[in-house]
Amino acid sequence: xxxxxVSVFGRRGYMAAxxxxxxxxxGVSKPLVYLYLNSxxxxxxxxxxxxxxxxxxxxxxxxxxxxxxxxxxxSGLRAFFTHTARNPDAWRVLHLHARTHGERFAAxxxxxxxxxxxxxxxxxxxxxxxxxxxxxxxxxEVAGLAxxxxxxxxxxxxxxxxxxxxxxxxxxxxxxxxxxxxxxxLMTGRPWSPPEEPEPDQSEPDQSDADQAExxxxxxxxx
Amino acid sequence: xxxxxVSVFGRRGYMAAxxxxxxxxxGVSKPLVYLYLNSxxxxxxxxxxxxxxxxxxxxxxxxxxxxxxxxxxxSGLRAFFTHTARNPDAWRVLHLHARTHGERFAAxxxxxxxxxxxxxxxxxxxxxxxxxxxxxxxxxEVAGLAxxxxxxxxxxxxxxxxxxxxxxxxxxxxxxxxxxxxxxxLMTGRPWSPPEEPEPDQSEPDQSDADQAExxxxxxxxx
Amino acid sequence: xxxxxVSVFGRRGYMAAxxxxxxxxxGVSKPLVYLYLNSxxxxxxxxxxxxxxxxxxxxxxxxxxxxxxxxxxxSGLRAFFTHTARNPDAWRVLHLHARTHGERFAAxxxxxxxxxxxxxxxxxxxxxxxxxxxxxxxxxEVAGLAxxxxxxxxxxxxxxxxxxxxxxxxxxxxxxxxxxxxxxxLMTGRPWSPPEEPEPDQSEPDQSDADQAExxxxxxxxx
Amino acid sequence: xxxxxVSVFGRRGYMAAxxxxxxxxxGVSKPLVYLYLNSxxxxxxxxxxxxxxxxxxxxxxxxxxxxxxxxxxxSGLRAFFTHTARNPDAWRVLHLHARTHGERFAAxxxxxxxxxxxxxxxxxxxxxxxxxxxxxxxxxEVAGLAxxxxxxxxxxxxxxxxxxxxxxxxxxxxxxxxxxxxxxxLMTGRPWSPPEEPEPDQSEPDQSDADQAExxxxxxxxx
DNA sequence: TATGAATGAGTGTTCATTCAT
DNA sequence: CATGAATGAACACTCATTCAT
Numbered sequence: 001x002x003x004x005x006v007s008v009f010g011r012r013g014y015m016a017a018x019x020x021x022x023x024x025x026x027g028v029s030k031p032l033v034y035l036y037l038n039s040x041x042x043x044x045x046x047x048x049x050x051x052x053x054x055x056x057x058x059x060x061x062x063x064x065x066x067x068x069x070x071x072x073x074x075s076g077l078r079a080f081f082t083h084t085a086r087n088p089d090a091w092r093v094l095h096l097h098a099r100t101h102g103e104r105f106a107a108x109x110x111x112x113x114x115x116x117x118x119x120x121x122x123x124x125x126x127x128x129x130x131x132x133x134x135x136x137x138x139x140x141e142v143a144g145l146a147x148x149x150x151x152x153x154x155x156x157x158x159x160x161x162x163x164x165x166x167x168x169x170x171x172x173x174x175x176x177x178x179x180x181x182x183x184x185x186l187m188t189g190r191p192w193s194p195p196e197e198p199e200p201d202q203s204e205p206d207q208s209d210a211d212q213a214e215x216x217x218x219x220x221x222x223x
Numbered sequence: 224x225x226x227x228x229v230s231v232f233g234r235r236g237y238m239a240a241x242x243x244x245x246x247x248x249x250g251v252s253k254p255l256v257y258l259y260l261n262s263x264x265x266x267x268x269x270x271x272x273x274x275x276x277x278x279x280x281x282x283x284x285x286x287x288x289x290x291x292x293x294x295x296x297x298s299g300l301r302a303f304f305t306h307t308a309r310n311p312d313a314w315r316v317l318h319l320h321a322r323t324h325g326e327r328f329a330a331x332x333x334x335x336x337x338x339x340x341x342x343x344x345x346x347x348x349x350x351x352x353x354x355x356x357x358x359x360x361x362x363x364e365v366a367g368l369a370x371x372x373x374x375x376x377x378x379x380x381x382x383x384x385x386x387x388x389x390x391x392x393x394x395x396x397x398x399x400x401x402x403x404x405x406x407x408x409l410m411t412g413r414p415w416s417p418p419e420e421p422e423p424d425q426s427e428p429d430q431s432d433a434d435q436a437e438x439x440x441x442x443x444x445x446x
Numbered sequence: 447x448x449x450x451x452v453s454v455f456g457r458r459g460y461m462a463a464x465x466x467x468x469x470x471x472x473g474v475s476k477p478l479v480y481l482y483l484n485s486x487x488x489x490x491x492x493x494x495x496x497x498x499x500x501x502x503x504x505x506x507x508x509x510x511x512x513x514x515x516x517x518x519x520x521s522g523l524r525a526f527f528t529h530t531a532r533n534p535d536a537w538r539v540l541h542l543h544a545r546t547h548g549e550r551f552a553a554x555x556x557x558x559x560x561x562x563x564x565x566x567x568x569x570x571x572x573x574x575x576x577x578x579x580x581x582x583x584x585x586x587e588v589a590g591l592a593x594x595x596x597x598x599x600x601x602x603x604x605x606x607x608x609x610x611x612x613x614x615x616x617x618x619x620x621x622x623x624x625x626x627x628x629x630x631x632l633m634t635g636r637p638w639s640p641p642e643e644p645e646p647d648q649s650e651p652d653q654s655d656a657d658q659a660e661x662x663x664x665x666x667x668x669x
Numbered sequence: 670x671x672x673x674x675v676s677v678f679g680r681r682g683y684m685a686a687x688x689x690x691x692x693x694x695x696g697v698s699k700p701l702v703y704l705y706l707n708s709x710x711x712x713x714x715x716x717x718x719x720x721x722x723x724x725x726x727x728x729x730x731x732x733x734x735x736x737x738x739x740x741x742x743x744s745g746l747r748a749f750f751t752h753t754a755r756n757p758d759a760w761r762v763l764h765l766h767a768r769t770h771g772e773r774f775a776a777x778x779x780x781x782x783x784x785x786x787x788x789x790x791x792x793x794x795x796x797x798x799x800x801x802x803x804x805x806x807x808x809x810e811v812a813g814l815a816x817x818x819x820x821x822x823x824x825x826x827x828x829x830x831x832x833x834x835x836x837x838x839x840x841x842x843x844x845x846x847x848x849x850x851x852x853x854x855l856m857t858g859r860p861w862s863p864p865e866e867p868e869p870d871q872s873e874p875d876q877s878d879a880d881q882a883e884x885x886x887x888x889x890x891x892x
Numbered sequence: 893t894a895t896g897a898a899t900g901a902g903t904g905t906t907c908a909t910t911c912a913t
Numbered sequence: 914c915a916t917g918a919a920t921g922a923a924c925a926c927t928c929a930t931t932c933a934t
Contacts, residue, residue, distance in 0.1 A: 013323050015238030019908060029916050040908065100236050100323050124406060131410040144379065144397035145406065151378015152371040159370040174367035182405020183347060184415065187354035192407065242925065252899045263925065459769050461684030465904060475920045486904065546682050546769050570852060577856040590843035593828045594821040601820015602813065620813035628851020629793060629814065630861065633800040638853065688929060698895050709929065
């Protein structure tokens with residue numbers, strides 16, 4: 001039932017979605033929807049919570065804990081882009097519609113986002129620690145950097161979803177180059193390159209499909 | 224009258240905005256709104272066009288043409304963050320609501336965005352040319368990088384708008400560090416720093432207010 | 447619910463009728479009207495179709511097939527005037543409002559009218575055949591005569607509805623005198639007189655009420 | 670200005686006609702319409718009165734006073750059909766729309782109609798007097814006959830307006846046959862035939878156009 | 893005088909929400 | 914439990930009508 005709601009909300013937006021359409025797509029009657037979820041607001045809220053949790057879980061599950069910060073980021077981003085590519089309606093709900101209608105929904109999705117931002121922040125802090133630069137990066141600045149990284153990731157998720165032939169892996173590689181190496185280094189031929197890792201069995205079996213079709217764009221950038 | 228519409232659309236979104244509220248805020252009667260702008264759709268469209276034009280003009284006017292690519296980007300970003308900070312409702316209309324309701328509106332804002340992405344793409348290409356790396360950056364990759372940069376900027380605009388005490392200059396500096404130097408370089412103490420330039424007379428006199436209040440965050444990062 | 451609609455449409459006309467008034471008269475809420483009949487147009491159309499069918503059925507049921515042409519016409523006219531007298535609002539809808547608003551509605555009522563005109567045309571042709579005058583009445587002329595007869599009937603229906611004390615039987619007799627005998631014969635004392643027939647049990651029991659109150663106007667004319 | 674109003678009212682009906690369209694068609698501004706005619710109601714009323722007067726005058730002018738009753742009717746009908754054929758919008762206003770909207774307008778057009786019905790009634794009474802049948806035709810019956818005749822004329826006016834190639838003269842001839850001879854006499858080959866009269870100079874020069882194009886349908890009927 | 897500019901009142905239509913069954 | 918049937922409240926939109934100029 002939530003699946004139907006996510007689908008309709010994702011395609012129509014909160015206001016344009018009608019409970020009739022949701023109930024019909026779910027194959028149940030409208031009062032049943034009201035029985036389980038009290039109102040349109042609650043239904044939307046439930047969608048947001050479920051999809052926010054699904055997304056954070058997917059990212060968390062994708063991160064390889066033992067790796068250095070850039071490796072963790074790389075693995076997390078791949079999981080993120082894979083998840084958003086597979087659940088475009090959910091992604092639209094979270095990224096577009098939830099922020100568009102009402103403080104309550106915006107707050108719910110914001111708390112999810114903060115969790116991800118916090119994770120990225122930790123990664124940046126860990127990287128700084130590794131480089132013995134910890135004290136010199138003020139917290140406010142790190143917050144801004146994390147925000148920029150997450151925003152770039154969101155934008156690339158939209159872009160990858162709208163552009164034919166862009167895989168999750170490519171999107172992640174592009175973002176790693178951009179975020180880790182930076183345009184300055186890219187110009188001088190010093191791209192970021194992924195850590196060597198055995199490609200493990202993915203828990204989601206068709207994930208690798210999306211990744212392996214194209215040549216590694218990082219290699220392209222690296223020339 | 225468009226001001227009122229932008230304000231209401233920005234706060235409520237397209238569907239939740241009522242023509243009654245717009246007319247009331249504009250201090251006119253509803254039929255007058257229909258006299259000048261034919262329908263809710265047309266009104267929304269007019270808002271989008273006006274604000275899209277205003278934003279692109281602000282960015283274009285802010286860019287210093289003679290500077291090297293990073294300097295141009297820096298000046299453009301400062302104009303961008305200044306404009307979005309000053310027109311939060313317009314920014315919400317463009318970035319949130321226009322993309323949420325209908326292909327027609329999405330297309331209108333997409334064409335504005337493409338203009339900005341094209342500008343950024345040119346900057347990246349120019350930077351590559353300066354560094355004699357032109358042939359080694361494939362076009363598709365550059366498109367992804369530009370998308371990431373613009374997405375990061377959009378996200379930071381939201382963040383700066385929601386966070387007290389973050390100035391346009393700070394946001395721009397954070398984004399330049401992130402995008403140009405990259406996290407990798409930042410970790411090793413090599414931030415990007417703004418080009419030396421005489422602070423010119425701003426055509427919009429109070430723009431500098433937003434910029435000069437805080438110490439230079441780049442310097443902070445640079446430690 | 448259609449009854450209420452016919453009543454309101456009949457009294458107010460299409461445009462001046464409001465869905466509110468119809469719903470109120472029907473004792474239901476406005477959305478319910480929209481649930482069953484999709485729009486004002488559809489509602490009006492449904493009224494027209496129902497009343498057109500009712501009228502043609504009433505006429506068809508009233509005609510005695512075995513009689514000579516004038517007897518058939520006489521019986522059909524009595525049914526016609528009886529029906530219009532009993533359903534004045536329906537008659538107004540068909541004869542006044544449906545022809546006034548929109549090609550679609552006009553076409554619907556025109557097809558009903560054509561059915562009646564065709565029936566009258568057949569009667570005239572049959573009468574001509576009986577009198578061995580078939581070849582001498584051109585088809586175009588017959589069409590005009592049928593049109594005149596139907597128009598006179600419509601006008602008398604309005605007149606009977608507006609004039610106190612005119613029964614359906616009187617109206618039919620007047621029209622038979624006028625149409626069959628003609629003013630010329632009436633002047634010379636040769637009115638048309640109804641065929642001798644046993645007055646059968648009417649399927650609609652109160653029909654005879656309307657007929658029997660007054661003395662036979664045909665006899666009056668016959669002097 | 671009334672011309673414009675008649676045209677718009679005739680084509681759209683009372684309610685669907687907008688003062689904007691009338692003013693635009695008249696080439697003046699809307700407040701000017703309100704200056705000369707106080708309201709939409711008054712404007713409609715003025716249209717009705719003007720066109721009612723024009724129609725009755727046309728009929729009155731067409732009648733040849735010296736002729737016997739059937740000759741007078743014949744000449745009046747020709748004037749009637751000529752006038753309605755030349756002023757279809759006016760005819761629609763009088764016959765369709767004025768009766769459709771409001772007691773006030775219906776009363777105005779009814780008084781015109783009563784004038785015509787009274788004239789026809791006098792003709793019938795005169796014919797009865799000529800035939801020495803005066804006392805035997807009760808007044809109520811004559812009223813019904815006049816009503817039928819006028820209704821047939823109205824219906825034929827609509828029919829002639831909607832059917833290509835039917836002239837005013839033909840319509841009048843058809844109606845004379847129908848009304849004066851009656852279907853019964855027509856069947857036995859005794860149609861009505863027009864009185865011999867010199868075709869006088871018409872005050873409206875192109876009136877004869879409409880009449881003379883086709884062969885005399887009465888002659889057709891007469892075989 | 894003639895009008896550009898403005899509106900109050902009312903329309904058809906929709907939809908989240910609720911009971912009686 | 915599950916739902917068919919029903920509605921209150923609201924919205925976009927229109928138009929006859931009026932002033933200030």
